[in-house]
Amino acid sequence: MTTTDSGVDTLADVTSSEDRLRRFLLGLPGVDQVGAEARAATLSTRSIKTTAKAYALDLAIQMIDLTTLEGQDTPGKVRALCAKAKRPDPADATAPQVAAVCVYPDLVATAKYELKGTGINVASVATAFPSGRSSLAIKIQDTKDAVASGADEVDMVIDRGAFLSGRYGLVFDEILAIREAAGDAHLKVILETGELVTYDNVRRASWLAMLAGADFIKTSTGKVSPAATLPVTLVMLEAVRDYHEATGLHIGVKPAGGIRTAKDAIKYLVTVNETAGPDWLDPELFRFGASSLLNDLLMQRTKLATGHYPGPDYFTLD
Amino acid sequence: MPTKDSGRLEVRKTYKLYVGGAFPRSESGRSYVVNNAKGKFLANASQASRKDARDAVVAARKAFGGWSAKTAYNRGQILYRIAEVMEGRHEQFSAEVAASEGLSIAKARGVVDASIDRWVWYAGWADKIAQVVGSSNPVAGPYFDFSLPEATGVVAVLAPQESSLLGLTSVIAPAIVSGNTVVAVSSFERPLPAVTLGEVMATSDLPGGVVNILTGSATEIGPWLASHLDVNAIDLAGIDDLDEARELEAAAAENLKRVRRPADEDWAESPGLSRLTQYLELKTVWHPIGV
Numbered sequence: 001m002t003t004t005d006s007g008v009d010t011l012a013d014v015t016s017s018e019d020r021l022r023r024f025l026l027g028l029p030g031v032d033q034v035g036a037e038a039r040a041a042t043l044s045t046r047s048i049k050t051t052a053k054a055y056a057l058d059l060a061i062q063m064i065d066l067t068t069l070e071g072q073d074t075p076g077k078v079r080a081l082c083a084k085a086k087r088p089d090p091a092d093a094t095a096p097q098v099a100a101v102c103v104y105p106d107l108v109a110t111a112k113y114e115l116k117g118t119g120i121n122v123a124s125v126a127t128a129f130p131s132g133r134s135s136l137a138i139k140i141q142d143t144k145d146a147v148a149s150g151a152d153e154v155d156m157v158i159d160r161g162a163f164l165s166g167r168y169g170l171v172f173d174e175i176l177a178i179r180e181a182a183g184d185a186h187l188k189v190i191l192e193t194g195e196l197v198t199y200d201n202v203r204r205a206s207w208l209a210m211l212a213g214a215d216f217i218k219t220s221t222g223k224v225s226p227a228a229t230l231p232v233t234l235v236m237l238e239a240v241r242d243y244h245e246a247t248g249l250h251i252g253v254k255p256a257g258g259i260r261t262a263k264d265a266i267k268y269l270v271t272v273n274e275t276a277g278p279d280w281l282d283p284e285l286f287r288f289g290a291s292s293l294l295n296d297l298l299m300q301r302t303k304l305a306t307g308h309y310p311g312p313d314y315f316t317l318d
Numbered sequence: 319m320p321t322k323d324s325g326r327l328e329v330r331k332t333y334k335l336y337v338g339g340a341f342p343r344s345e346s347g348r349s350y351v352v353n354n355a356k357g358k359f360l361a362n363a364s365q366a367s368r369k370d371a372r373d374a375v376v377a378a379r380k381a382f383g384g385w386s387a388k389t390a391y392n393r394g395q396i397l398y399r400i401a402e403v404m405e406g407r408h409e410q411f412s413a414e415v416a417a418s419e420g421l422s423i424a425k426a427r428g429v430v431d432a433s434i435d436r437w438v439w440y441a442g443w444a445d446k447i448a449q450v451v452g453s454s455n456p457v458a459g460p461y462f463d464f465s466l467p468e469a470t471g472v473v474a475v476l477a478p479q480e481s482s483l484l485g486l487t488s489v490i491a492p493a494i495v496s497g498n499t500v501v502a503v504s505s506f507e508r509p510l511p512a513v514t515l516g517e518v519m520a521t522s523d524l525p526g527g528v529v530n531i532l533t534g535s536a537t538e539i540g541p542w543l544a545s546h547l548d549v550n551a552i553d554l555a556g557i558d559d560l561d562e563a564r565e566l567e568a569a570a571a572e573n574l575k576r577v578r579r580p581a582d583e584d585w586a587e588s589p590g591l592s593r594l595t596q597y598l599e600l601k602t603v604w605h606p607i608g609v
Contacts, residue, residue, distance in 0.1 A: 308572070309372055311548025
C-alpha cells in the first residue's frame, strides 16, 4: 500500500481537527477484499515442519494472553489460570511461560498477586467491555480502577456505533482519554472487526487507533462472531507496517477469539512474518488472545518431543 | 470417455475415507491400486496416513460424549438402522465382496446376509448387555451396591485383512453398541466394502465421528494408534505377524489401553460376547439405604 504523501509531518497534522482526520481516514486506499482473502489463504498453506515448527510452537506459547472473560469467573479460576500461565505444562519444565493473563478489572488484584515476580503481565479489559456502551466518565473510571489494581496492560473497546456512523473524532478523543487514564499501562485498542463489516473500515479503525496512541491494535472481544480471522489480521498487520514506515513506531497486533489450534496459530505467525516482518515475531509486538489454544500448542509440543500423539486427558482444563 | 454401447460418459467413483461424518481424501494425497482377487484392477482407494488417523481420533473423541450418553435403546435402534440401509445396498455389497474376496456371487450374497444379521444381533444386545454383565452386589452394610458397564472410550480397530465385510462388521459393531467410538483401519487389499459401509453409516442416523473408517495399511497406521494417548483400546485383528502385534501391544501399554490380541477367528461363527465385554468399564456404585 502507498500511504499517499503521509510523511511524519502530515501525520501530525491529520489529528489536528476532526475534518482532517476524516479526510485522512476516508482517503486511505481501499482494501482489495478478494486479494486480501486470497493472500491469507495462500499464506496459510505454508508448511512449517521440524525445527521451524518447534520454534513456532514455543514462540506462540510466549505470545499468548491467557484469557478468561466470563461472567462466572472467580478468584479461584483466575488463580488456576495464573498457575497455568507460570508453568503451562506441569510435565515439562522447558515449556515457556505465556506473555500475560487477561481478566476483568475486579480480578486484576488476584492475578497480580499470583504473578508477582514472574515477569508475566496482567492485562485487564476495561471501558465497559465488551459493548463499550457506557459514558466516557465510567469508561475512564473503569480504566483507572484496573490500573490502580495493578494491570500492566489495558484492553479497551472502541465505540463501534460512533465509528460506523462516521464520528471518528469522538472515537479518537475517547481513545486519547483512555490513553491518558491508563498512564504507563500498555494500551490495546479492540476494534471488534466482526462489527466493522468491511476491510476498509478495519484499515481506517486501525489507523485511527494508532494515531490516537494505541500500543496494540486488537481484533475482537471474543464475544462477537466472527472474531479474529486471518484476512482481518492481515489488513491490520499491513496498517501497522505502513504506520511504522511513516513514523518509525512499532505498534503491536493482537488477534483474539476463535484461534484454537496450533495449526491456526502457525498460520498467523507466517502471516506476521510475511506482512509486518520478523520484527513483529516478538511477544512485545504480537499476541494471541486465547485460552484453549494453549493446550493444543502443548499437545503439539509433546508430540514433537515424545514422537507419539498425546491426549487432552494429560493437560489441565483451562 | 464414452462407453461403446450407450455413448454415455462413465461416472467413476472416488473411494474416500470416512472421518467425522465426512468423506475426505487422505491428507497425504496418496492413493493406491486395489485389485480384485484375480489381480485385475478394481479401483483406486485413498491411502490414509498417520495424520488421517490423528484427525479420526479427534473426531471419535468429539463424538464419544454424545454417543455414549444416548440411551442403550436408542443406540440399538441406530445399529438396526444400519442393517436396514445395508439391506438396500445388498447388490452393491455382494458385488464388492465377490470381487474383493474372489467368491461366487451367490456366496458373496451369503456373506452380506451374515454381515447384516450380525448388525441386527449386536443391535439386540444394546439394551441387554447391562443386565448380563452388570450386577447388584451383596455387601456387609446398609448399602445397595451395584455394578454397571460403561463404554471405554475411543477404540482403534485394525480390521481383519481377509474378511472384508463380515470381519469388519464383527469388529466395529461390538465396540459401538455399548457407546464406544471407533477408528477403524480397513483391510489393505480389500477396502471397497469398508468404503461402502462408511456410506451406509453416513445415512443411518449414526452421528458423524462415531465410526471413522480409514483405508490403508494397518502396519503403517497401527503404531500411531497404538501409542496415541487419547485412544483407550485397540483391536489387533488385522495384524497377522505376531511380532508386530507384540510391539503394538507394548506401545499400547503406555496409557494402559485394553488390547485385543489377534487370533485365528472364524468370522462366520456366532461371535459370543467377548468382544463386546472387552470394551466396557465396570462402574460400581454404593448407594446408602435409608433407615
